[in-house]
Amino acid sequence: MDTVDIIRSKRDGAALTKQQIRFFIESYTAGDTPDYQASALLMAILWRGMIKDELAEWTAAMIESGERIDLSTITAPTVDKHSTGGVGDKLSLPLAPIVAACGIVDPMLSGRGLGHTGGTLDKLEAIPGFEVNIDNDRFLQILSEVGCAIVSAGENLAPADRKLYALRDVTATVESIPLIASSIMSKKIAEGTDALVLDVKFGSGAFLPDPDMGRRLAETMVELGEAHGVRTSALLTDMDQPLGMAAGNGVEVTESIETLKGNGPDDIVELTLELAREMLALAGIDKDPASVIADGSALQKWNEMVIAQGGDPDPAAIPRATDIRTFDAPGSGFITRVDARKVGIAAWRLGAGRSRKEDPVSPIAGTVLLKRAGDEVRAGEPILELHVDDPGRVDHALDALQGAFEIGDAEPGPRKLVLERIGS
Ligand code: URA
Numbered sequence: 001m002d003t004v005d006i007i008r009s010k011r012d013g014a015a016l017t018k019q020q021i022r023f024f025i026e027s028y029t030a031g032d033t034p035d036y037q038a039s040a041l042l043m044a045i046l047w048r049g050m051i052k053d054e055l056a057e058w059t060a061a062m063i064e065s066g067e068r069i070d071l072s073t074i075t076a077p078t079v080d081k082h083s084t085g086g087v088g089d090k091l092s093l094p095l096a097p098i099v100a101a102c103g104i105v106d107p108m109l110s111g112r113g114l115g116h117t118g119g120t121l122d123k124l125e126a127i128p129g130f131e132v133n134i135d136n137d138r139f140l141q142i143l144s145e146v147g148c149a150i151v152s153a154g155e156n157l158a159p160a161d162r163k164l165y166a167l168r169d170v171t172a173t174v175e176s177i178p179l180i181a182s183s184i185m186s187k188k189i190a191e192g193t194d195a196l197v198l199d200v201k202f203g204s205g206a207f208l209p210d211p212d213m214g215r216r217l218a219e220t221m222v223e224l225g226e227a228h229g230v231r232t233s234a235l236l237t238d239m240d241q242p243l244g245m246a247a248g249n250g251v252e253v254t255e256s257i258e259t260l261k262g263n264g265p266d267d268i269v270e271l272t273l274e275l276a277r278e279m280l281a282l283a284g285i286d287k288d289p290a291s292v293i294a295d296g297s298a299l300q301k302w303n304e305m306v307i308a309q310g311g312d313p314d315p316a317a318i319p320r321a322t323d324i325r326t327f328d329a330p331g332s333g334f335i336t337r338v339d340a341r342k343v344g345i346a347a348w349r350l351g352a353g354r355s356r357k358e359d360p361v362s363p364i365a366g367t368v369l370l371k372r373a374g375d376e377v378r379a380g381e382p383i384l385e386l387h388v389d390d391p392g393r394v395d396h397a398l399d400a401l402q403g404a405f406e407i408g409d410a411e412p413g414p415r416k417l418v419l420e421r422i423g424s
Pocket residue numbers: 084165174179180181183184
């Protein structure tokens with residue numbers, strides 16, 4: 001098998017054969033195919049796409065490049081959620097304990113943030129002592145005792161994706177539907193869950209701003225999941241404006257705990273419950289997820305999970321900023337839109353996110369909205385807090401906020417969070 005022939009076939013628009021796919025994924029994972037050839041193939045895939053069978057084979061080869069977690073000792077239905085990421089998207093934090101309190105086991109393997117979108121693991125690590133690197137035996141033990149755990153995917157889960165994703169990041173080949181779909185689904189299928197709900201986001205704060213692209217990605221991932229025996233559905237959801245008020249690690253954990261106490265912002269509560277309903281439907285469990293917030297059992301599950309993962313469950317233990325500045329309304333009227341990407345970049349520049357994989361993140365830095373779309377404001381009134389860890393970063397963060405708030409004379413209509421559901 002010759003790698004140049006494989007690249008040439010894809011460059012000329014052919015579908016890769018099973019043998020070509022297996023050869024490439026195996027030899028690239030083993031380090032036998034150099035990055036320059038893999039880059040050429042990725043760029044050819046970005047331009048030419050993949051047909052259904054080809055993508056199924058590519059994804060299967062990625063799954064088989066590493067271990068598949070065996071959840072067969074767990075008797076309850078296992079269902080996970082995966083989001084394509086966005087600003088203020090902390091939904092995994094309240095969602096896992098909510099569905100666990102309803103009888104689902106949620107084996108959540110999560111990632112870190114890169115760029116303006118935050119990562120679940122970075123948020124959880126704002127809790128003193130919280131451990132995300134947990135071996136498989138302990139992961140299974142927490143799942144059977146508590147019902148949910150949120151941990152880092154091990155080195156051996158879809159290692160082909162680990163290498164390919166890092167290469168895509170530096171070769172402008174991230175924005176390809178087959179490459180994104182196979183990357184996400186190889187990890188989720190290898191995780192061993194029975195069922196999966198995908199939260200596919202569109203809008204300024206999302207990875208794919210265009211809803212039509214989001215829809216195609218969702219359909220592709222649902223098909224891949226079903227083809228591998230994982231019951232899968234997707235919600236196409238709005239990420240044009242930040243979710244909730246907080247963007248940043250510690251501030252998002254605090255907002256998540258408030259949500260579990262019944263005091264969450266409307267949009268966080270609505271979308272979390274919508275995703276929980278979808279997960280419960282896939283598990284065949286007839287229960288109202290709002291009831292486990294109301295009776296305190298979801299908060300109890302959260303505390304159990306935090307303690308099981310070595311963290312301090314006392315919300316007061318989460319480090320907080322002592323230096324809080326404000327960003328003021330640039331005019332008077334109704335806020336008609338808050339640009340999610342600009343707010344995400346401001347939080348990131350304050351230190352909540354990283355530019356390179358190896359950078360540390362601040363548990364303190366972030367932004368908290370004081371006003372959002374629909375609120376009436378006066379020029380000069382504080383509309384956003386900047387939670388500062390490093391004062392040298394403030395000016396750069398304030399620059400990102402220029403034009404983030406659109407202000408008009410008329411009150412905007414209600415925001416529709418879920419555009420569409422995809423799946424059988
Ligand atoms: N998240 C992933 O895991 N992979 C992608 O390709 C994009 C987002």
